[in-house]
Amino acid sequence: MSAAARRNHNPLRGWLHRCFCAAVLIFLVAPVLVVIPLSFNAEPYFTFTEGMLRLEADAWSLRWYQNVLGEGRWLPALGKSLLIGSGAALIATTLGTLAAIGLNSPAMPGRGAVMALLISPMVTPIIITAAGMSFFYSDLGLGQTYTALILAHAVLGAPFVVISVSASLSGYNHDLNRAAANLGADWWTTLRRVQLPLIAPGVFTGALFAFAASFDEVVVVLFIGGPDQRTIPREMWSGIREQISPEILAVATFLIAFAVLLLAAVNWLRQRDYAGVS
Amino acid sequence: MAIALKRWNRQALGAALLVAPLAIFVAVTFVAPLAAMLVRSVYQPAVAEALPETLAALAEWDGDSLPDEETFRIAGAEFVALDERRALGSVATRVNRLQSGMRSTLLGTARSLAAETPAASWREAMIAADADWGAIESWLAIRRAGEVITPRYYLNALDLDRGGAGEIVVQPEDRRIYVSLLLRTLLISIAITGICLLLAYPLAWLLAHARPRRAGLLLLLVLVPFWTSLLVRTTSWIVLLQNQGVINDLLVTLGIVAEQQRLALIYNMTGTIVAMVHVLLPFMILPLYSIMRTIPERHMQAAASLGASHWQALRRVYWPQSLPGVAAGSLLVFILSIGYYITPALVGGRTGQLISSMIAYHMEQSLNWGLAAALGGILLLLVGTLFFIYDRLVGIDRMRLGG
Numbered sequence: 001m002s003a004a005a006r007r008n009h010n011p012l013r014g015w016l017h018r019c020f021c022a023a024v025l026i027f028l029v030a031p032v033l034v035v036i037p038l039s040f041n042a043e044p045y046f047t048f049t050e051g052m053l054r055l056e057a058d059a060w061s062l063r064w065y066q067n068v069l070g071e072g073r074w075l076p077a078l079g080k081s082l083l084i085g086s087g088a089a090l091i092a093t094t095l096g097t098l099a100a101i102g103l104n105s106p107a108m109p110g111r112g113a114v115m116a117l118l119i120s121p122m123v124t125p126i127i128i129t130a131a132g133m134s135f136f137y138s139d140l141g142l143g144q145t146y147t148a149l150i151l152a153h154a155v156l157g158a159p160f161v162v163i164s165v166s167a168s169l170s171g172y173n174h175d176l177n178r179a180a181a182n183l184g185a186d187w188w189t190t191l192r193r194v195q196l197p198l199i200a201p202g203v204f205t206g207a208l209f210a211f212a213a214s215f216d217e218v219v220v221v222l223f224i225g226g227p228d229q230r231t232i233p234r235e236m237w238s239g240i241r242e243q244i245s246p247e248i249l250a251v252a253t254f255l256i257a258f259a260v261l262l263l264a265a266v267n268w269l270r271q272r273d274y275a276g277v278s
Numbered sequence: 279m280a281i282a283l284k285r286w287n288r289q290a291l292g293a294a295l296l297v298a299p300l301a302i303f304v305a306v307t308f309v310a311p312l313a314a315m316l317v318r319s320v321y322q323p324a325v326a327e328a329l330p331e332t333l334a335a336l337a338e339w340d341g342d343s344l345p346d347e348e349t350f351r352i353a354g355a356e357f358v359a360l361d362e363r364r365a366l367g368s369v370a371t372r373v374n375r376l377q378s379g380m381r382s383t384l385l386g387t388a389r390s391l392a393a394e395t396p397a398a399s400w401r402e403a404m405i406a407a408d409a410d411w412g413a414i415e416s417w418l419a420i421r422r423a424g425e426v427i428t429p430r431y432y433l434n435a436l437d438l439d440r441g442g443a444g445e446i447v448v449q450p451e452d453r454r455i456y457v458s459l460l461l462r463t464l465l466i467s468i469a470i471t472g473i474c475l476l477l478a479y480p481l482a483w484l485l486a487h488a489r490p491r492r493a494g495l496l497l498l499l500v501l502v503p504f505w506t507s508l509l510v511r512t513t514s515w516i517v518l519l520q521n522q523g524v525i526n527d528l529l530v531t532l533g534i535v536a537e538q539q540r541l542a543l544i545y546n547m548t549g550t551i552v553a554m555v556h557v558l559l560p561f562m563i564l565p566l567y568s569i570m571r572t573i574p575e576r577h578m579q580a581a582a583s584l585g586a587s588h589w590q591a592l593r594r595v596y597w598p599q600s601l602p603g604v605a606a607g608s609l610l611v612f613i614l615s616i617g618y619y620i621t622p623a624l625v626g627g628r629t630g631q632l633i634s635s636m637i638a639y640h641m642e643q644s645l646n647w648g649l650a651a652a653l654g655g656i657l658l659l660l661v662g663t664l665f666f667i668y669d670r671l672v673g674i675d676r677m678r679l680g681g
Binding site for chain 2: 118256
């Protein structure tokens, strides 16, 4: 480091910078974490009681968890969320992976415009999508059905798959396809035996994103779902709007654990992503 | 050459065939509903289908003096017939949007005409049933409600209306809400984007130039909230910010705020902004981080050794190189915030609502679907333009998920 650079290295500034960053990180993480201890509150309050702060055993309880697991509202909602989420993720991943492979072929015509079309469901305000779909599916006679919700969530999740698989493919060496062809493989065999195994981490990442997007989606459910399609986000929505009960904090704690698992899975997949063979 | 070209064509066809299923799926399940909604914002056949004879008679009417007896008779009979089929209510609601008071006028008149069919003049009987029939405006409203293709909803969405002669006029002051709401939405979105940039830039810098292990750990702290359910994060903010919430309790306990003067931190614009910044911040941090990682730290040192102060080096060397990340993050955050619905709906209260809440209101409560569609059309145009700019400036291919 030169003398000038050293003169520029101001310890106070570095310290302030780190403090600022710590504050931003706390702003990001603390609100997520604060619901976890509060979900063990013995009282139906949304704040720490004095007993909780003094760590008295009877100020803490599992009663909200008992309610969530016992009472017949959240478990059926979980089943509905899983059904819609996996159906949507399956469609989104199949169609999205094929499309990403096509889009990343050097020969693909009109690439930019097609990509814009495929990504557009992700950036369109959800309220507009939901409004349009609510007319559309009720005109088709599919209002308040699982079919409508699975299709709607599939189209909302597909952009995540396209982006994630494209990222995996961006390092893909297209000579591998030619090599496979020279060795006598047809394109289907090449896709199945060469390309898909190499981009599998990207495909799974995309599937997780699509599933998570559906698992957390509430506006479309509000507009086109009926009483049979009360998913977890739908129950949380009415819980927040109508009578906010600490049960919600227990559900929120489960969802945070789920988010951490998803994140861990995506990180694990990323480390396995196609990297070396380019 | 010819063989190569043929092979290229076959590859292009193969690629297009792979893309086709999703493209068709998006066109059918996403583009078609939006297109149908846009059609709905200008095409409203309901009144025209319900009152064909009345509208045919009114088409020949000059609009300067009251319609003739024949028109009164046709209209009156049609109202009665519609009411018997219980179909007058929805027509009356639509006419009422153009001329308030017409709903009760239409329904009341239909009932009194049904009770006693006029022996002599329909005109006199109808004016006797409701004096509104003596006003030209009532008939103009019916005629305009019968227009099948109409710019009315777009005019209304821009706080405009049409006067009696069809000229465009500004709505009376108490009915001007949408333009100011749209401007407020834009302003709030700019503010949110600015706050996100301010918070994200130093943090992204730290992440980009920290040792990889440490950067990875800190990045996790950004990604955990990013992956956490939006509804969970909104719940958290309610827990923290509400009147009897964690932050107010803390401030009272510390004696900073008196018990009676707990701060109104939520169910207003403050709540909307705080919660939206929290939700959108990762969308700013991640693009900044991925661009900053490519800027060699040596550049700052080189600038310093050439005599630049820290701020000079930052402003003239580092900032220009980070601009692609700034543009990508800011556009993304701005696009997402102008259409945001969930967070304002849950924590915005009465004063913290954005344009999206109006669309939901007209969809679910006032059932003025034409207006909801027109507001949606305007918002869609705005987002579409920004998306186009994003594509040109940043490139959709560069969009990444979670770092």
